[in-house]
Amino acid sequence: QVQLVESGGGLVQAGGSLRLSCAASGRIFSTHAVGWFRQAPGKEREFAAGIIGGGVTRYADSVKGRFTISRDNAKNMVYLQMDILKPEDTALYYCAARPRTFISANARDYDYWGQGTQVTVSS
Numbered sequence: 112q113v114q115l116v117e118s119g120g121g122l123v124q125a126g127g128s129l130r131l132s133c134a135a136s137g138r139i140f141s142t143h144a145v146g147w148f149r150q151a152p153g154k155e156r157e158f159a160a161g162i163i164g165g166g167v168t169r170y171a172d173s174v175k176g177r178f179t180i181s182r183d184n185a186k187n188m189v190y191l192q193m194d195i196l197k198p199e200d201t202a203l204y205y206c207a208a209r210p211r212t213f214i215s216a217n218a219r220d221y222d223y224w225g226q227g228t229q230v231t232v233s234s
Contacts, residue, residue, distance in 0.1 A: 133206030
C-alpha cells in the first residue's frame with residue numbers, strides 16, 4: 112500500500128514558477144512509477160509528467176521544456192518543478208503511483224492517488 116500527499120500549489124502570475132511535492136509512504140516506493148496528472152474544471156484528468164525509480168522521465172507535449180519531474184527515493188519524495196507557467200496550466204494537480212517500471216499516461220493504470228493540490232495561474 113502506498114499513500115501520497117501533494118503540496119506546493121498556489122496562485123502565481125503567468126511566467127512564474129511553482130514546485131510541487133509528493134510525499135509517499137511505503138517502503139517499496141522506489142520500485143513504483145510516479146506520475147503527475149492534472150484536471151481543470153470541466154475537463155478530463157490528463158497526464159503531465161512521470162518518472163520511474165531509475166530516473167527515466169516522460170512528459171506531455173504541453174509541458175515539455177517547462178516542467179521538470181524528479182524524485183528522491185531515499186526520502187520517498189517526487190517533485191514537479193513548473194516554470195514559465197501559463198493560465199492554461201491552471202488545474203488541480205495529482206500525484207499517482209503504480210507498482211510498475213513503465214510510465215503510463217493513462218490515469219486508469221495508476222493504483223494510488225493523492226488528494227491533489229490546486230495550481231492557479233493568473234494572466
